[in-house]
Amino acid sequence: MTSLLRIFWLEVTALVRSWTALIILLATLGWMFAANFVLVTDATEDGAREMVVRYGLGGVFALLVVSVLSIATGCIASEREAKRLQLTQVRPVSPFAIAWGKFLALSAVAAAVLAFPCATLVCSSEFSGLRCSHVYRPQMESPAEEAVKMYDVFMADPETPPEAKKAKKSVVLRLLEQRAKDNYQTVGTNETAVWAFPGLHDWAAANADVDLSVRLKFSNDFDMRDDVRGTLAADGFFGVVSNITQTAIVVPLVRGGFAAERDAVAFRNEGRAPVMLRPRQDVELLVPADSFAWNLLRSYVVMVSVLAFVAAFGIFLGAGLSRPVALFTAIVMLAVSEMSPSVVEQYPDQLETDKIDRIGLAMTRLVERGTKSVSSLSPLSSLAEGDCVERGDVAETFALDFFVLPLALCLLSGILIRRKQEQ
């Protein structure tokens, strides 16, 4: 334990005395300050929050990810190249303790640096009155279950391409699952769509003084051409939908109005054209939660966890490779892991006939699956949109990104440190 604390202290001292921590801190605060002048908002509190969080805090986070990665890859690699590592290794210290001590130090410094820009946001009177909302989506069959149900119909359909009929069942199921996620529901003029939200009735009865809202997203061009008009009704709540240009609207619901189905939200299209929505993605029930400051605190924990994972990953690469190679590899892998979800989403077709494309897609999908849990920067998106970063997600991310994965990476780093000294 003493040796772990010593390694931790040494790394923190090096970061502070080399001015590295201070330079990064000044850069982050400078960016937050400059963002106030550079970013143009729509003059609403929500708009300002979205811009400042997405681009101000987002810029700070991106800067920290790159900085942490750069420092982490040098933590062990530079020490080894300067031959200082062997002086630690000949003491009664395990290689794992060396990696873990450095990881904790780097994570602590990153957390301390990130705390300052977050504190400036909390102290800003502009956001003090804002609240966040819990977001609920309609209860539906999972895309995987829907894909299984659709399989026989799809294969029997004469319009199904022959490549699909020849393909493996698992490939077709993946394709159908992706389609299920993107399935549009058409609500014709004067028609009503009903989406299930279990527990809504009881919640409304228990929280008589709290109002709800519904967020509708219009992501296709079709809806943008025509004015969308209609009404929303939920257990004892009522709201009016009117949208011309916005891609997403939040409709406040007031108590009263016509009776709707129990535990459900109903949308009646009263416009001139049909409305197309993907219920799994485009319909959200918003329930008021706590303040912006609490939400920022939870986002902060998630961001620190992601930074900790990045630190552990950089240390792992630095343990096995020279610093320039480790840094290059880390940046390439970071970029691929960030891009892979959108590539998989935009090119979902498993039936790609070109062999090279198929291999590329398979590799991208592999990276996307492997890095799914850590590549998401969603706390910032949620914070920007006023969505609550849920405690369960925070706990899960913290356990995985700050503890389980770094522990595994530091154990592997310990093995690599020992192997590398043999060369």
Add this chain to the structure above:
Amino acid sequence: MEDSVIRLEKVSKTFRDFWLRPTVAAVDALDLEVRRGEVFGLLGPNGSGKSTTIKMILGLLSPSAGKVSLFGLPPHAKAARARLGYLPELSYLHPFLTARETLMYYAGLCSLSRAEARSRADQLLEMVKLSDVANRAVGGFSKGMARRVALASALVGKPELLVLDEPTSGLDPVSTKEVKTLVKALAKKGMTVLTTSHLLADSQDICDRVMILNRGKCAAEGKVSELGESLEEFFLAKVGSGDDFALADFLA
């Protein structure tokens, strides 16, 4: 009590490339024993395998064949390392730490408590005559001062075995003499010392026994007192005088 502090039995080390093809046979079937309280010198020309042997003793390298033991334990065992102090050929200090912090850092790695580490650091700084600059960052130290800090770091964990790689390298004659006196004093107190040096006169002054390595093999081993008047002459006789190096002919 185990009398043998370091024991190498038929130890070989062959370095391999990425494809695991052998590239260099650095040490070949070496037998070596260093006994408690002894000052042992490992001598040899450049590339003779001294550093590789020391790294195997320190547990930084694993032998390709044979067995290395330190206090009867494998060299990477924590219990063995806790009884070891090491001074590398170059000082390799953390430039942002002060002399006192450097010693306290290594004391912490040896599991000394904070108070114990502080008192040990002050004691050693006094010994290497750096008390006046104890709070200065070692990055600004001269080579000689840095060497003294490194020597103090090697001693901070109260080791029973001290491994010194070229201990007088970079020191002026006065400091060299002080280091030699220190090694003799430590040996008198019962500490075992393994040292390498290119300065044969230094080895002659401080070592009880020496081993001369040449091309990874033991060329000679024995007590300094039994090797004749000049260790240098003995050394040259064993590893070659260098006359085959035809620089004079080339220049002529």
